[in-house]
Amino acid sequence: MNSEPRLLEVRKNVFRQNDVTARALRDRFRAQGTFVVSLVSSPGAGKTTFLEKTLTLLRPHCRVAALVGDLATENDALRLARSGAPVKQITTGTLCHLEAAMIEHALEGWDVDQLDFLFIENVGNLVCPASYDLGEDLRLVLLSVTEGEDKPLKYPTIFNSADVAVITKIDLAAAVEFDEQAAHANIHAVRPGMHLFQVSAKTGEGMDNYLQFLAGKMAELHQKTPV
């Protein structure tokens, strides 16, 4: 296509601007001691159910809040608010991903300085969110057992941009004949040594391991940050 070189150039500018904003956000989160976790996955992988469970389990012990991105509706914010945690919806219109500026804007006038954890649920999309740093400390990529074990091979960029893989809906593993070994092998083929969790937000299976991991990451952050 004739316009491709120009499009590439404009995209580079967008990415550069996003990186600058993300860096400022990261500095701010570090300074206030907030550990920021983002979640990416395809639509329907169970991000919202998993995040609702996470917020509900963490809330008695620490200060948590969430931002949630969708093209349309406030449904996810309403679902997450059932956890009792403060939640804000970001509606992107036709945009297929969150950008750092949207996070910055959503935080304006929101009293979240004292947070231990801020969670950011991205738009359901296994492609485009890979390219946008949101200033998070940890990016989780979710993959449900119903999606097929080959997804890491077919969407390698998003698995490479994430720090941890979470296999969700593990309670349905038998019903869909989920091949755990193949799924793990495919994730590690794309990203060798990637940290992996298997969870069911429905039955609670595997949530403890994952929450202990988050608590460890939070402790690391506080050791690194000069008080």
Next chain:
Amino acid sequence: MNSEPRLLEVRKNVFRQNDVTARALRDRFRAQGTFVVSLVSSPGAGKTTFLEKTLTLLRPHCRVAALVGDLATENDALRLARSGAPVKQITTGTLCHLEAAMIEHALEGWDVDQLDFLFIENVGNLVCPASYDLGEDLRLVLLSVTEGEDKPLKYPTIFNSADVAVITKIDLAAAVEFDEQAAHANIHAVRPGMHLFQVSAKTGEGMDNYLQFLAGKMAELHQKTPV
């Protein structure tokens, strides 16, 4: 972001160029009497399994072929080739959707003039493919019962850009407590009167209805096209 107006302008040019190419493809398909069906859905909704079943069932009765888009791997082409139909993989790299020029390029030197049906499986993505006409006659949006009934409300654009909705993996409906009424209501809230099929490519349930519908569409095309 400062670069937004420029990005919008460049995007408009890309869309315009795509529309021109798509129109030329559509004219060509009409002239040769090929009915073209594209499939969009989120990753893991079951596009490839559904398409393999479609090709296998149609092949004894008519001439069929398929193009399949993915960021990486030839896995889907290999799976679809098991149907015995001619299949070509389009690998998009980091691009989150197919464009008309990719279809045009993939068809070069491929003897598909005598086809009754050409199927195009898009990259798994419920957002970006909505904006790109591929010269198809019919666009199917697939939604699996495991994804949640709210997806049409959260990704309205892709449901609006499609002609028919196919609810897949209906064999798993009970295991995931799928709410059929809510799913149908949400699809029709976004696109009133949208034609709906419920299928299981695994058990074959609902495939007959859908194939009869395709045959009817093909007959309509031949009535309209002067021989």
